[in-house]
Amino acid sequence: MCLPSTELQMEISWQWHQLPNFPNPNKWGYSMVSLNNDVYVSGGSRGSNTNTWSTTETWKYITREAKWVIVAPMHRPRTNHTSATLNGEIYVIGGTTSDRVEVEHYDPYTDSWALTCPALKYVTNFTATACQGKLYVIGSCAVKYNALTMQCYNPVIDSWTSVCSPFIPKYLSSPRSVCMDGVIYLVADNTKKVYSYDPEENIWQKVQLLQMLHENGGLVTLDNKLYVTGGHWKGMEGDYGVEVEVYSRASNSWDIECTLPRMWFYTGLSTIFLDPSQWPDVFPIDTT
Template identity: 25%
Template sequence: MTSSIELSTQQSISFAIKNFAQLIQSPEFLHYTPEILQQILTSDELNIDCEVDVFEALMRWYQYDKENRKKQLSMLIPALRLGQFDDAFITKYIKPLLNDEPNNTDNRLITDCLTARNERQCKLMVLNDVKKLKYILRYNMSDKKWQKCFDFKFIDYSYALFQHNNCLLFVGGRSRRFQRNNTVKRLDLQTLEWQEMAQMSQRRDDLCAVLLREQIYAFGGHDGGDPFNTAEMYDVQSNQWQLLPSMTKHRYGAGAIVYQDKIYIFGGLSIDCEPLNSVECYDPILNTWSSCCNMHGARGWPGVAILDGLIYVIGGYNEGMLNTVECYDPQLNTWRKISPLNVARFGISAIVVDKRICAVGGHDVYTVEEYDSVNDKWIERAPLPAYGIYSCVEVPNYIVNKLQSQYSVKINKNINRKFRK
């Protein structure tokens, strides 16, 4: 028969597993017994995105009473998903923790838990700016902020970015010598090897594009002259492009998003750099375009996100940076204005985090703002660690584990001392 104490302990463990990302910042976490902590850390359902965060939480617990807890590490470290770490991370940060113990062998670092916990998609932000060094940021659930996860050297910018089969696809854009691209460049996130795929029919800078099922749809853009109204579709499986019916407007720097298998295009700049307030919708099944209700204001390079069946168009550019925000109801084909941003900017990456819209970055800013729909206001959150225009992708967490652990070694970050009192 289960005692009330045992039941209470199991309930506490279940609560800790479900709320691990928040709990590891609390004083309560520092006072767990080794036995309780082991049960928490071994759970497949541990609510955390990145295994490095689990290791850092363990280090925080260990540093709180280092002298007495040193001997417990040989029991707790194998509870980590060690197969998710880069080998260099294990050599640099984990093995030294066990080196002082008698009869130490690497067998304690062998685990059957090679797969990620409760596999999930993690949000990554990839710098899409003129800078040659491209940072990848990830959202840290426990700190509730974006942190550097990886970096790589890449000269292109102003591209459309997608994740497919654990690879990043960079579509169009331009190089540092202002050469416009018609290329699709593929970066394998597991091997970090590059490959060039089939080319578009036109060089497209400042294009807008979406991924729908296994196909990338690219719209508008320019090649240094007047903007295009053309559109084309890339089939990822066959590595082939095909032309689509043209948009009703010539535009570059527009926003685009998929809603209920239809593609909506918002604003952008037209001929003579005139900002647009027009909206149009492409139906891939019927292969036709239709016009939608115009926005209240014209804007180029807006952020676009969907929450609860509504499309939010955020910030942008119109003879200067905008802080205005509008909300579109696709069912009613109507717009309404909502509270403006605190910081005007264009090139925002608009995404949904924890069921709230976030306006991340933008031209020359570190700013992150979160929309409180109940009170209709924007709240500034922890700023980005590197400023600029970003593109967002979602990546399986086992990919993030490898990237983050590789990056931690690369920057020579002494994680073992991070949570020292």
């Protein structure tokens, strides 16, 4: 069971503080992204153990009001999809029952969704991020091929292109990506490997390895650093760890920053700005 992560770690005290819980706690296969300092959760299951069909529903967490509301539904039901923000809109990619990667985008000012042309290649194991005004989808389809492919969407001409680049990584399970200062960073599930891609140079490079494995976690940028979550088993019969690692480009190193306040097996990440004085109660740490 995966839950949208509704906690925030304050940079001043480095403690976790609780925000209002997500209204549908049994939801799984959702996608989470932040836009205009609000958080959006799209798609996923219907939140029932007996009804696991995908849904079109989209929730919005209004930061200034500290509450969750339902906004306009997507055109297509989606589960295990991904989302990214581009030019002030939210793009949701994949996760439908179609044999192609269907895409649509959300305009927060009109509260409406519009269909976008689908990606060129079919992928089921992928990630997406916006970089330099374009949307990049990186992933593979283990059924048809296991090599990573990179596709780029240009909203100006409403068109996709396949990007051929030297040294593109091989197959990576459940990849996560994010853009920082014009460079795309890519991490894979349950591996220490990290890569970077420079769109201007059109070249991939290896980045310093993570200190530990992370699975079913997230990747986000904050204060010009990379943050990676996700749990890992400490040995065959060990405890389940939920450490958070942070990467600094200045030192080219990963450091263990903290641990999650709960033993979550699935986490989603997004960054928003809050007034710490509004959340004085520290999130209780799970000691079980």
